[in-house]
Amino acid sequence: MNTELISDYLNYLEVEKALSKNTIEAYSNDIFSFLEYLSNKMGIEDIKQIKRTHISSFNRYLASKGISPTSIVRKIASIKGFFRYLCINSFLEKNPALALSPPKISKKLPKVISIKEIEKLLSSHLDIMHKALFELFYATGLRVSELVNLEFKNINLKTGIIKTMGKGSKERIIPVGTKARNALKLYFKEREITILTSDFGKKNQKYVFLKPNGTKITRQYVYTFIHNLGKKIDKNISPHTIRHSFATHLLENGADLRVVQELLGHSSIVTTQLYTHISKKRLREVYFSINSN
Numbered sequence: 001m002n003t004e005l006i007s008d009y010l011n012y013l014e015v016e017k018a019l020s021k022n023t024i025e026a027y028s029n030d031i032f033s034f035l036e037y038l039s040n041k042m043g044i045e046d047i048k049q050i051k052r053t054h055i056s057s058f059n060r061y062l063a064s065k066g067i068s069p070t071s072i073v074r075k076i077a078s079i080k081g082f083f084r085y086l087c088i089n090s091f092l093e094k095n096p097a098l099a100l101s102p103p104k105i106s107k108k109l110p111k112v113i114s115i116k117e118i119e120k121l122l123s124s125h126l127d128i129m130h131k132a133l134f135e136l137f138y139a140t141g142l143r144v145s146e147l148v149n150l151e152f153k154n155i156n157l158k159t160g161i162i163k164t165m166g167k168g169s170k171e172r173i174i175p176v177g178t179k180a181r182n183a184l185k186l187y188f189k190e191r192e193i194t195i196l197t198s199d200f201g202k203k204n205q206k207y208v209f210l211k212p213n214g215t216k217i218t219r220q221y222v223y224t225f226i227h228n229l230g231k232k233i234d235k236n237i238s239p240h241t242i243r244h245s246f247a248t249h250l251l252e253n254g255a256d257l258r259v260v261q262e263l264l265g266h267s268s269i270v271t272t273q274l275y276t277h278i279s280k281k282r283l284r285e286v287y288f289s290i291n292s293n
Contacts, residue, residue, distance in 0.1 A: 002047055006031055009085050020145075020167070030078035034058055047086070052096045055079060059100075076100065112245040117233045122179075124232050130225060132180075132187035133209055133217075136162075137239070139180035141246035141264055143167075144222050144239040150208045157181050166265035174263055 010028055013019045019027075037058050038044040044054065055076070062072045080097040087095045118138060126134065137147055146164045154163040160176050176184075194214050195201040201214030209217045222239055230237035243264070250260050 005047065005086065005091060006035075006082070009082055012085060022145075026074070027078045027081070030075040031082050034075070034079050037061060048092065050096050052098075052100055055097055055100055111237070111241050112248045113233065113235060113237060113241060115249055117235070118245065118249075120233055121229055124229075128183075128187050128190050129209065129212075132183040133222075133225070134229070134242075135180040135183040136176065137222075137242050138246055139177045140164075140174045141243045142174075143243065143265070144219050147239075148207075148209065148217050148219055148222060151206050152208050153206070155184065155208060157184060164265075170265065172262065172265050 006028070009031075010024055013024050013027060014021075034055075035047075038050065038054055041061070042054065042057075044050060058079075059072060059076060062075065063069075067075075076097075080100065083092065083095050083097040086092040122131070122134065122138075133147070136142070140162065142150070142164060143166065146166060150162065150164060155176075156162070157176075160178075160181055162174050162176055163171055164174065165171055191208075191210060194210055194212065195205045198214030201210055204210055204214060204216045207216045211217060211221070226237055226239050226242060230241075247260050247264055250263070251257070
């Protein structure tokens with residue numbers, strides 16, 4: 001297979017589309033696994049030989065291996081994007097993935113926890129850094145990648161706003177409530193000591209959240225922290241749970257859908273509309289719990 005074409009496409013995703021390294025790596029893995037399948041199973045070595053039936057065969061192969069429909073949809077989307085790029089740039093005359101339909105997946109409502117459960121977690125015994133991290137996380141609905149990469153210069157405690165760089169390198173401004181700001185003020189005093197007494201702290205001082213040894217927190221660090229925190233309310237939760245809860249609680253308290261879309265950094269209102277179903281479901285639960293007594 002022509003690896004130069006793949007390299008050109010990945011470079012296009014990085015430079016023209018400004019996609020993150022993680023996203024580009026996922027695209028790369030999806031495309032190479034598809035081409036490897038064609039080479040090993042069908043003896044196809046030339047991209048120009050690929051037909052829609054070959055992609056459909058790969059689709060069925062993934063399903064037979066127990067790959068989830070969500071993962072298959074992502075892989076097929078990667079392949080379709082690659083072939084679209086090849087056709088636009090005249091590397092191919094016909095797009096074999098043009099009329100390809102990915103498997104249908106059922107939309108699951110995101111998991112959320114109640115305001116009382118949030119309050120219980122916040123009132124539990126958390127150290128100063130973890131208290132600030134959780135307060136800010138819930139107060140802003142940041143993506144976990146945005147949280148770990150949040151820079152100190154982008155927090156203004158006086159005005160109560162933060163700036164963050166989301167998907168597609170789109171900057172957005174999010175207000176921060178009083179409780180989160182107070183938690184951050186306490187943490188920043190501790191953070192100054194970490195920076196002054198640690199070589200790692202000096203190296204990583206542009207980031208907001210640092211471990212006691214001065215190293216930057218990671219996505220896995222946040223996942224582990226939130227997962228362990230969930231045990232205090234006997235629930236299996238993740239950073240996504242906190243983000244979903246942030247959005248749901250805003251809507252339940254009368255926030256406009258467009259405002260929530262802006263705060264979450266969704267490019268499409270359709271994505272945000274999913275939370276309206278959660279709110280309606282929650283309202284029904286409250287209604288019936290009251291009227292059943």
